[in-house]
Amino acid sequence: MSSLTPLSQLHSLFNKPHIAPHFTSSFFLTRFHVSATVTRGALVSGMSMKGAVVVSAMTVEKPKKRYAGESKGFVEEMRFVAMKLHTRDQAKEGEKEVKEPEERTVAKWDPNFDGYLKFLVDSKLVYDTLEKIVQEPVYPSYAEFRNTGLERSTTLEKDLQWFKEQGHAIPEPSSPGLAYAQYLTELSQKDPQAFICHFYNIYFAHSAGGRMIGKKVAEKILNKKELEFYKWDGDLSQLLQNVRDKLNKVAEEWSKEEKNHCLEETEKSFKLSGEILRLILS
Ligand code: HEM
Numbered sequence: 001m002s003s004l005t006p007l008s009q010l011h012s013l014f015n016k017p018h019i020a021p022h023f024t025s026s027f028f029l030t031r032f033h034v035s036a037t038v039t040r041g042a043l044v045s046g047m048s049m050k051g052a053v054v055v056s057a058m059t060v061e062k063p064k065k066r067y068a069g070e071s072k073g074f075v076e077e078m079r080f081v082a083m084k085l086h087t088r089d090q091a092k093e094g095e096k097e098v099k100e101p102e103e104r105t106v107a108k109w110d111p112n113f114d115g116y117l118k119f120l121v122d123s124k125l126v127y128d129t130l131e132k133i134v135q136e137p138v139y140p141s142y143a144e145f146r147n148t149g150l151e152r153s154t155t156l157e158k159d160l161q162w163f164k165e166q167g168h169a170i171p172e173p174s175s176p177g178l179a180y181a182q183y184l185t186e187l188s189q190k191d192p193q194a195f196i197c198h199f200y201n202i203y204f205a206h207s208a209g210g211r212m213i214g215k216k217v218a219e220k221i222l223n224k225k226e227l228e229f230y231k232w233d234g235d236l237s238q239l240l241q242n243v244r245d246k247l248n249k250v251a252e253e254w255s256k257e258e259k260n261h262c263l264e265e266t267e268k269s270f271k272l273s274g275e276i277l278r279l280i281l282s
Helices: 005-012 017-022 026-045 049-058 073-083 113-135 142-147 152-164 175-190 192-220 235-251 254-262 266-281
Strands: none
Touching: 073 152, 073 192, 073 235, 073 254, 073 266, 113 142, 113 152, 113 175, 113 192, 113 266, 142 192, 142 235, 175 254, 175 266, 192 235, 192 266, 254 266
C-alpha cells in the first residue's frame, strides 16, 4: 500500500501515541522492526508512557513480549488501517485528505435520486458476488462466512422491487459495480487474504458509514423511507461480533506476510467502494 509506507506510518503513529497500543503483531510490528532502528531515538522521545511500552515490546531485543491490543486479534489491525483511510470529514479517526466528492461530510451531500438507484443496483451486484463466493467456497475458510446474518443481497432485492412498484425503472449495473464484482471473483480464486480484506471492509463499512449515508439520503430524497438494506434481523452488534470472531480465527492460520498482504489490500477496497458510493452524487 503506497500511502502506508513504513516510515510515514511510523511518523504518523508516533505523533499519536494514544493509538499505538492498538497495534498487534504482523503489519505494524514488522514495519516497526525495520524502521525503528533508523528513527528509534526520535520516536521514543515523542511517546507517552503507554506508547513507550509498545516500543520496548517491539525492539529486536525483546521480540516475545506481549503488548496491549494484541489479544483483540487481527480484526483490530484491519480496522486500524481502514479508519486511517477515511477522511476527517467521514470519521473522527480518518486521516486522508478529501479528494473525491463522496469523501466530504455526508451531512453536506446533495444526493441524486437516479444516482442512488444506480448505487443500490451496483451494491447488489457486489453483495450477490460476495455471497455467492462464500456459498461456493474455493478456499475452505470462506465457508466460515456463510449465513452470518450480515448478507445484503436479499434486502437489496426487496428494495429494488419497492422502487419498481413505485414506478421507477431499475437500471442495469454500471461500471463501478461490474468492475468490483469482477475483481472480487478473480481475487477470491487466487488470493484469499486479499479477498477477506474486501469481505471485512464491505460488510463493516456498510454497518457504520453506510448506515449514516442511508439515513441522510432517506431524509433528503426518499421522504425518510427506511430501506431494507439498512435493516438486519437480530442484533447487529452481535452479528458483527460473531463475524469478527470468525475473521480472527481464520487469520490465526496466516503468516505475518499473509496478514500484511491482507492489510495492504484495504486501500483497493476503499477505492472500489468509493467509486460505487460516488454514484449517489452523480
Ligand atoms: C462516505 C463514506 C464513509 C463514511 C461517512 C464512513 C464513516 C465511518 C464511520 C463514522 C465509522 C465508525 C467509526 C467508529 O467506530 O467510531 C466507520 C467505520 C468503518 N468504515 Fe467507514 N465510512 C465511509 C466509507 C468507508 C469505505 C469506502 C470503507 C471501505 C470500503 C469503510 C470502511 C470502514 C470500516 C471497516 C469501519 C470499521 C467498522 C467497525 O469497526 O465496526 N468506510 N466509517
